[in-house]
Amino acid sequence: MNALTLxxxxxxxxxxxxxxxxxxxxxxLWSGLLLAVFALTWGLFFTPADYLQGESYRILxxxxxxxxxxxxxxxxxxxxxxxxxxWRIKLAEIVSLASAPIGATFTAVALATGSLxxxxxxxxxxxxxxxxxxxxxxxxxxxxxxxxxxxIEDRRKAARAAALLAIVGLVNIPIIQYSVYxxxxxxxxxxxxxxxxxxxxxxxxxxxxxxxAVATKLYYAYSLLSRAQVMVLEQESGKDWVRxxxxxxxxx
Amino acid sequence: xxxxxxPTALLQHDLTLAWRRRAEAVNPLLFALMVTALxxxxxxxxxxxxxxxxxxxxxxxVLLANLLSLDxxxxxxxxxxxxxxxxxxxxxxxxxxxxxxLAHWLATGLPLTLAAPLLASMLGLPEDAALTxxxxxxxxxxxxxxxxGTCAALTAAMPRAGILLALLVLPLMVPVLVFGAGAVEATxxxxxxxxxxxxxxxxxxxxxxxxPLACAAAIRISAQ
Numbered sequence: 001m002n003a004l005t006l007x008x009x010x011x012x013x014x015x016x017x018x019x020x021x022x023x024x025x026x027x028x029l030w031s032g033l034l035l036a037v038f039a040l041t042w043g044l045f046f047t048p049a050d051y052l053q054g055e056s057y058r059i060l061x062x063x064x065x066x067x068x069x070x071x072x073x074x075x076x077x078x079x080x081x082x083x084x085x086x087w088r089i090k091l092a093e094i095v096s097l098a099s100a101p102i103g104a105t106f107t108a109v110a111l112a113t114g115s116l117x118x119x120x121x122x123x124x125x126x127x128x129x130x131x132x133x134x135x136x137x138x139x140x141x142x143x144x145x146x147x148x149x150x151x152i153e154d155r156r157k158a159a160r161a162a163a164l165l166a167i168v169g170l171v172n173i174p175i176i177q178y179s180v181y182x183x184x185x186x187x188x189x190x191x192x193x194x195x196x197x198x199x200x201x202x203x204x205x206x207x208x209x210x211x212x213a214v215a216t217k218l219y220y221a222y223s224l225l226s227r228a229q230v231m232v233l234e235q236e237s238g239k240d241w242v243r244x245x246x247x248x249x250x251x252x
Numbered sequence: 253x254x255x256x257x258x259p260t261a262l263l264q265h266d267l268t269l270a271w272r273r274r275a276e277a278v279n280p281l282l283f284a285l286m287v288t289a290l291x292x293x294x295x296x297x298x299x300x301x302x303x304x305x306x307x308x309x310x311x312x313x314v315l316l317a318n319l320l321s322l323d324x325x326x327x328x329x330x331x332x333x334x335x336x337x338x339x340x341x342x343x344x345x346x347x348x349x350x351x352x353x354l355a356h357w358l359a360t361g362l363p364l365t366l367a368a369p370l371l372a373s374m375l376g377l378p379e380d381a382a383l384t385x386x387x388x389x390x391x392x393x394x395x396x397x398x399x400x401g402t403c404a405a406l407t408a409a410m411p412r413a414g415i416l417l418a419l420l421v422l423p424l425m426v427p428v429l430v431f432g433a434g435a436v437e438a439t440x441x442x443x444x445x446x447x448x449x450x451x452x453x454x455x456x457x458x459x460x461x462x463x464p465l466a467c468a469a470a471i472r473i474s475a476q
Contacts, residue, residue, distance in 0.1 A: 085469070137423045137426055140419065140422070140423040141423050141424075143419055144416075144419045144420040144423060147416050147419055147420075148406060148407070148416065148420060151407070151410055151413070151416055152409070152410070157473060157476065160473045161406050161470070161473050161474070164406065164466065164469055164470055164473060165403070165406060165420060167466075168399075168402065168403075168424065168466055169423075169424070171462070172424050172427070175427045175455070176423070176424075176426050176427055178427075179426060179427035179430040179431060179451075180426065180430065182430065182431075182434070182451075183430045183434065
């Protein structure tokens with residue numbers, strides 16, 4: 001067994017995972033916060049204003065990373081849900097369940113900042129444009145996953161049901177986005193195409209944006225680990241290692 | 253073929269039940285008729301405006317009427333233990349699930365497909381657009397039954413899942429709605445509805461093999 005599979009198997013054990021999360025959680029939080037403060041200061045004060053949109057474009061340093069995270073977290077949720085359904089790994093169930101509220105929040109932030117940005121640039125808070133609509137539908141998909149997992153009492157059953165819905169949603173997201181684009185488009189196309197090499201955003205604006213994207217991912221890791229820790233404790237309550245952790249004498 | 257004996261029997265059983273409960277099976281149609289009648293009352297009887305929105309109204313009405321009938325698709329069988337029998341019978345669960353979804357479409361989707369163009373004509377939809385609507389519904393409603401049925405299997409264990417089921421199903425139905433209503437809109441504006449219809453057909457081709465598998469997985473989760 002190589003080091004990576006060994007690590008993966010060890011993480012399947014709740015006490016090991018709990019200790020791992022406890023060790024790394026503060027690192028993710030502080031590095032994410034510091035990076036976000038640095039990137040936001042750079043983006044808000046030290047980048048030139050946009051020649052067309054003036055200063056209002058600066059909300060993009062919050063808006064774009066949140067929108068990216070909204071989609072990224074859904075993919076994480078569905079992939080870990082797939083792992084949970086196929087290999088019945090408890091930890092994958094927890095990762096999938098714990099991701100849903102975080103991703104929904106990022107999506108909601110992207111929608112809120114987007115509508116604030118729309119007011120000065122488009123003259124209205126909301127338009128029925130393709131990207132806005134498909135982001136709104138993404139939020140509904142998150143609500144569906146959260147609602148389903150809350151409605152089922154048995155934790156593991158809830159996790160598996162939510163995982164299946166997340167997978168169905170992930171298959172559907174490209175179709176929904178395509179259909180909505182086919183329907184109507186007003187939003188500007190994405191300016192950042194790192195893989196295709198024809199990025200149309202100025203490098204001075206791109207760097208703070210990419211740093212913000214890294215910072216949101218670090219925060220996601222922190223938030224995910226914290227939520228997963230609580231879920232592990234709930235699931236394992238009554239076991240000896242949890243009793244010891246809570247300061248109670250062990251049962252043995 | 254022995255593989256198909258049990259699914260065929262299930263299909264017969266479901267259709268017989270639907271036929272014996274005819275009064276219940278008519279409910280989605282009545283619902284669709286009533287919702288359609290609400291639009292002129294709410295928006296005013298102006299003929300041009302009504303004709304303009306008729307296709308979209310028909311699609312939304314069909315989606316909602318389907319939603320009403322989906323809620324109970326698996327609940328009875330879960331409560332009386334029939335789903336457990338499906339699981340232990342050794343029969344192919346995806347095929348059984350597929351038979352149930354097909355029965356739902358035959359009992360609900362097909363009547364709605366046939367009725368909706370008439371309802372849209374009540375709102376003044378021109379004849380050629382009504383024919384497009386018929387074709388679009390024929391391609392789209394099976395997808396609604398299949399994807400909706402999968403979500404219904406997930407919520408089967410809950411006593412009242414109405415709103416939650418809507419929350420699960422409706423976002424997934426956006427592509428069907430967009431292309432279905434888009435086909436009617438294209439005909440109204442003198443364009444070819446063929447691209448939208450082909451997209452609906454490819455959605456059907458994608459859903460046919462995948463949703464019975466997803467539905468079987470959902471039944472396994474709910475029945476455990």
